[in-house]
Amino acid sequence: xxxxxxxxxxxxxxxxxxxxxxxxxxxxxxxxxxxxxxxxxxxxxxxxxxxxxxxxxxxxxxxxxxxxxxxxxxxxxxxxxxxxxxxxxxxxxxxxxxxxxxxxxxxxxxxxxxxxxxxxxxxxxxxxxxxxxxxxxxxxxxxxxxxxxxxxxxxxxxxxxxxxxxxxxxxxxxxxxxxxxxxxxxxxxxxxxxxxxxxxxxxxxxxxxxxxxxxxxxxxxxxxxxxxxxxxxxxxxxxxxxxxxxxxxxxxxxxxxxxxxxxxxxxxxxxxxxxxxxxxxxxxxxxxxxxxxxxxxxxxxxxxxxxxxxxxxxx
Amino acid sequence: xxxxxxxxxxxxxxxxxxxxxxxxxxxxxxxxxxxxxxxxxxxxxxxxxxxxxxxxxxxxxxxxxxxxxxxxxxxxxxxxxxxxxxxxxxxxxxxxxxxxxxxxxxxxxxxxxxxxxxxxxxxxxxxxxxxxxxxxxxxxxxxxxxxxxxxxxxxxxxxxxxxxxxxxxxxxxxxxxxxxxxxxxxxxxxxxxxxxxxxxxxxxxxxxxxxxxxxxxxxxxxxxxxxxxxxxxxxxxxxxxxxxxxxxxxxxxxxxxxxxxxxxxxxxxxxxxxxxxxxxxxxxxxxxxxxxxxxxxxxxxxxxxxxxxxxxxxxxxxxxxxxxxxxxxxxxxxxxxxxxxxxxxxxxxxxxxxxxx
Numbered sequence: 025x026x027x028x029x030x031x032x033x034x035x036x037x038x039x040x041x042x043x044x045x046x047x048x049x050x051x052x053x054x055x056x057x058x059x060x061x062x063x064x065x066x067x068x069x070x071x072x073x074x075x076x077x078x079x080x081x082x083x084x085x086x087x088x089x090x091x092x093x094x095x096x097x098x099x100x101x102x103x104x105x106x107x108x109x110x111x112x113x114x115x116x117x118x119x120x121x122x123x124x125x126x127x128x129x130x131x132x133x134x135x136x137x138x139x140x141x142x143x144x145x146x147x148x149x150x151x152x153x154x155x156x157x158x159x160x161x162x163x164x165x166x167x168x169x170x171x172x173x174x175x176x177x178x179x180x181x182x183x184x185x186x187x188x189x190x191x192x193x194x195x196x197x198x199x200x201x202x203x204x205x206x207x208x209x210x211x212x213x214x215x216x217x218x219x220x221x222x223x224x225x226x227x228x229x230x231x232x233x234x235x236x237x238x239x240x241x242x243x244x245x246x247x248x249x250x251x252x253x254x255x256x257x258x259x260x261x262x263x264x265x266x267x268x269x270x271x272x273x274x275x276x277x278x279x280x281x282x283x284x285x286x287x288x289x290x291x292x293x294x295x296x297x298x299x300x301x302x303x304x305x306x307x308x309x310x311x312x313x314x315x316x317x318x319x320x321x322x323x324x325x326x327x328x329x330x331x332x333x334x335x336x337x338x339x
Numbered sequence: 340x341x342x343x344x345x346x347x348x349x350x351x352x353x354x355x356x357x358x359x360x361x362x363x364x365x366x367x368x369x370x371x372x373x374x375x376x377x378x379x380x381x382x383x384x385x386x387x388x389x390x391x392x393x394x395x396x397x398x399x400x401x402x403x404x405x406x407x408x409x410x411x412x413x414x415x416x417x418x419x420x421x422x423x424x425x426x427x428x429x430x431x432x433x434x435x436x437x438x439x440x441x442x443x444x445x446x447x448x449x450x451x452x453x454x455x456x457x458x459x460x461x462x463x464x465x466x467x468x469x470x471x472x473x474x475x476x477x478x479x480x481x482x483x484x485x486x487x488x489x490x491x492x493x494x495x496x497x498x499x500x501x502x503x504x505x506x507x508x509x510x511x512x513x514x515x516x517x518x519x520x521x522x523x524x525x526x527x528x529x530x531x532x533x534x535x536x537x538x539x540x541x542x543x544x545x546x547x548x549x550x551x552x553x554x555x556x557x558x559x560x561x562x563x564x565x566x567x568x569x570x571x572x573x574x575x576x577x578x579x580x581x582x583x584x585x586x587x588x589x590x591x592x593x594x595x596x597x598x599x600x601x602x603x604x605x606x607x608x609x610x611x612x613x614x615x616x617x618x619x620x621x622x623x624x625x626x627x628x629x630x631x632x633x634x635x636x637x638x639x640x641x642x643x644x645x646x647x648x649x650x651x652x653x654x655x656x657x658x659x660x661x662x663x664x665x666x667x668x669x670x671x672x673x674x675x676x677x678x679x680x681x682x683x684x685x686x687x688x689x690x691x692x693x694x695x696x
Contacts, residue, residue, distance in 0.1 A: 061418075061476065111670045120416050120476050121669040124616055128662030133364070136655035140368045145653075255487075255608075258480050265477060303492040310481040314467065317478070321471040 028296055032286060034155075034174045038245050040282030042067070042237040042253075045182045046260035047267065047274045048189055049233025054269060055193065056226025057206035057219075059119040059331045062108050062126030063234045064257025066101045070235025072134035073100030074242050075147040075249035082150050090153055094178065094239045101235015102228045104130065109227035113220055116333040127257075135251040146250050152243035153178055178240045185233070190271040202226055206327030209334045219334050234260075259285075262313040268325040281309040344678050346623040349671045354621065354635075356674075357664035361656055370652050379657070382645025383638030389645075391527025395599050397637030398529075401536040402591035403615025404622060404629040405543050406584045410475075411624045412547060413580035414560035419464060419479025420588040421612025422486030423457040425603075427589025428596035429490050430456030432506055432603055435513030436498060442512045449513065450535070453593035454586040460486060461585015462578060469574035475581070483608055491605045498603075506603040515598030532594030537630075539587060544626040546583075556580050588612065610658070617661050620668040636661060 046063050053060040060066075074097035081089035108126050111117035139145040155174045162172040193199035204212035205222045213219050237260070238253055263281050267273030288305035291297035344352075362372035383393045403420045410417035417423075430452035438445060464478035498506040515530035547553040558566040559576045567573050595611060596603050614636060621635075622628030643657035667674070 059476075061480070107666070111666065115670045115672040117669040117672070118416075120418070121616070121620065121665065124418065124613065125662055125666035125669055128613055128617075128665060129659065132655045132658035132662050136364065136653045136659055137368075139653035139655065140651075255484055258484060261477070262481060301492075303488055306488040306491075307485045310484045314473070314478060314481050317473040318467065318471045321473060 025296075028294060030169050031294075032283075032290065033170045035245075035290065036279070036283040036286040037171075037179060038176065039286050040279050041176075041179050041182045041244070042240045043256055043260050043263060043282055044237075044274060044278040045185065045240065046234045046237035046257060047263040047278055048186060048271065049230035049237070050260055050264045051230075051267075051269055051271065051274055052189070052193075052202070052226045052233070053230035054264065054327055054330050055206045056202050056223045057209055057327055057329045057332065057334065058109070058112050058223055058227050059123065060105075060108065060227065060230050061120060061123035061258075061261060062105070062130075063230070063260050064253060064255065065123075065127035065130030066105055066231050066234035067238035067241070067253045067257045067260075068130045068134055068251070069104045070097030070101040070238030071242055071249055071253060072138065072147075072238075072251075073097050073235065074239035075138075075149060076141070078149045078243070079147055086151075090149075090151075090243050093149075093243060094236060097235040097239030097242075098232045099235070101238065102232040105227050105231020105234070106224075108231075109224050113223050113227070113334070116335060119331050131251065134249075138249060138251065146248055148248045149242065152247050176244050178244060182236075182240065186271055186275060193271065203327070205334075206329055209329050209332075213334075213336060219336075223334070259309055262309050265326075266309075266313050266316045268316075268320065269327065270325070284308045344671075344675055349674055350621050350623055350628075350632075350668065352674050353664050353667035353671065356667045357660045360663045361660040364656060364659060365652055368651065370650055375646055375650055375652050375656070378646040378649045379639065379642040382642030383640075384642075386525070387523075388525040388527040389641060391524030391529035393634070393637040393641040394533055395528040395530060395594075395637075396640045397633045398532040398536045399591050399595040399599060399611045400614055400618050400633035400636050401630055402539060402587050402594060403611050404618030404633050405539055405626065406587035406591065407615045407619035408622065408624040408626070408629050409543060409547075409587060410580055410584040411619055412560050413556045413576060414563065415465075415468070415577065415580055415584070416476050417461070417479060417581065417584045417588075418476050418616065419460065419482045419585075419612075420591070420615045421608040421610075422479070422483035423460040423585045423588030424592035424595065424609050424612050425486040425490045426460045426592070427453035427457035428592030428603055429493060430589070431593045431597050432498065432509065435509045435597060436507060445513055446515070446531075449597060450590070450593060453589040455589070457589015457592060458582045458586040461581040461583075461588065465578040465581025465585075468581070469577045483612075487606070487608055490603065494603060494605045500602065504605055506605070508602045509597055513597065514601055515594065516601075528599050530594070530598035532598035535590060535594060539590060540626045540630050543587075547626070552579070588615075591615070614661060617665045617668075620665060 046067055050060055050063050074093035077096035078089050078093035081092055108122050111122040112119040135145050138147055153176045155176060158172040162168045201217045202222055204217060205219050209219045241253060242249060259281055263274060263277040267277035284305050287297055288302045291302050365372040365375045384390055406420050407417050431449040434449045434452045438448060460482055464475045464482055467473035467478050468475045494506045500507040515532050517531060520529060555571045555576050558571055559573050563573055595609060618629055618632045618636060622632040639657040639660060643654035646652055647654040
């Protein structure tokens with residue numbers, strides 16, 4: 025069992041990290057009061073932008089290009105999310121429809137551009153991030169091999185962002201204001217907060233994080249842009265709900281989901297895991313999210329004004 | 340001049356803007372948009388076979404569009420059409436592959452199976468919404484992915500073909516394709532599904548406009564609390580609405596997996612489910628509007644292959660245009676504001692002219 029755990033763990037973490045950063049992005053957006061079901065599309069945009077950046081820079085800057093790719097993915101996701109922000113904040117659009125449009129535009133336009141660039145629509149990068157052992161820490165018994173061996177630098181970056189996000193949301197005035205915009209926007213406005221601006225920032229953070237999530241997929245376990253992140257954006261949405269819109273809830277939920285999906289993915293290869301039907305593992309995140317929604321239906325921690333139009337002129 | 344644009348005009352403007360964005364995208368990769376759109380239109384309409392293919396693509400979109408539109412009218416957003424399609428298609432495929440009956444009986448059982456499968460997948464989020472106030476958008480998204488994996492493993496375990504990514508092909512008796520229609524349209528994929536879709540359009544039109552049920556559903560959609568005050572059973576109507584929407588999506592699955600195609604590809608959420616949102620929005624959630632919008636998208640989808648063969652434009656342009664149309668229908672306030680601005684300017688001009696006189 026120890027051998028399997030040691031084997032599965034790095035994969036589970038690699039799969040969890042893009043999920044975690046994307047769900048965290050969704051957390052900012054929804055805490056600011058804007059539902060963002062366009063996370064999937066924003067991930068694809070980041071996935072694409074980083075692939076293009078890395079392939080075009082890899083010859084000149086072999087080491088740096090991967091990091092520039094991550095940055096490009098973040099920026100692309102952020103810019104693309106402004107479409108959603110504009111629709112839902114300025115134009116009072118139905119946020120679910122706008123998010124759906126974001127998903128569809130992203131899926132179509134990236135493949136459209138990729139096919140123009142490469143013909144096949146797939147963009148392969150020569151090398152992604154290297155795995156490495158963290159000195160000293162990886163020598164700790166039990167935890168060392170699980171957490172600190174064979175890790176990607178992006179994993180620590182994302183965990184860093186997670187802790188920083190918690191700090192920003194709960195320990196700074198900016199975080200308090202952001203959360204106020206998602207709970208009682210009119211009260212926030214009467215206290216002098218520019219709700220429109222705060223919501224723009226919230227959506228743009230979600231775009232940047234989802235874009236980073238897509239880029240992380242590319243530079244860690246995928247290595248090739250193929251036009252789809254296979255529903256990871258929706259899984260992130262599920263994790264956000266299961267984590268009850270809290271940063272550490274998201275940490276737990278994404279790791280839980282990431283492990284389940286990883287075990288399902290590799291259970292065909294490892295006979296010991298074959299006893300659990302892969303179907304159950306695959307649908308587990310979605311079923312458990314539905315169950316969580318039922319259980320928490322009376323005491324949901326969802327931001328109260330989530331999805332509602334904020335229009336100062338109306339009140 | 341009217342101050343408020345009506346919905347049809349908004350739809351037409353959104354379509355125009357979507358096509359305009361498509362033209363810009365064609366220009367951006369150095370292609371000629373006029374040439375591109377000509378081939379796109381030709382590809383969807385230039386021969387009887389292609390018209391048949393356009394109609395068979397539209398068949399599925401009519402039903403997915405109706406499904407979304409029907410739920411919309413009750414104030415529900417059914418984003419789970421893809422999953423309901425999958426389950427409907429799966430039920431029909433299971434019947435088609437296992438039962439042995441004379442053709443009309445078999446097709447009828449498949450039809451019922453598809454409706455039941457889709458309805459069940461719609462009832463669950465409807466029930467969760469009515470009973471626990473779980474947002475139907477989130478619930479239907481989860482149901483989509485559950486459906487994807489249920490179909491994946493069911494097909495792999497029981498219905499597998501030599502190729503591992505699809506179910507075994509249906510025998511000819513269990514397909515909606517009819518030889519004389521196929522021949523009439525020179526070998527196109529058009530099939531009996533079109534009849535089902537057109538009947539569904541009429542059925543939904545009657546339900547919405549002529550029945551008490553339709554009246555109650557729309558009342559719930561307009562104002563849930565007002566409906567409740569007037570003794571309408573809101574929760575029952577929510578469940579019923581999702582059930583019918585699911586049934587329509589199940590039928591869409593039937594027409595797609597046993598009419599357009601003859602087996603089920605696994606591991607894919609059918610894009611028609613999401614296109615259905617565009618069809619419903621563009622068709623302003625009315626049955627006839629859905630019909631027209633679905634045929635329009637049918638042309639785009641059928642013509643895109645021809646266009647990309649004749650030019651350097653990738654076929655994804657069609658999907659991009661559809662997606663951008665959704666965005667512009669969602670942001671119709673932008674169009675409205677622009678319109679108001681134009682009106683105001685005209686008024687000003689008139690006033691200043693009056694001053695000069």
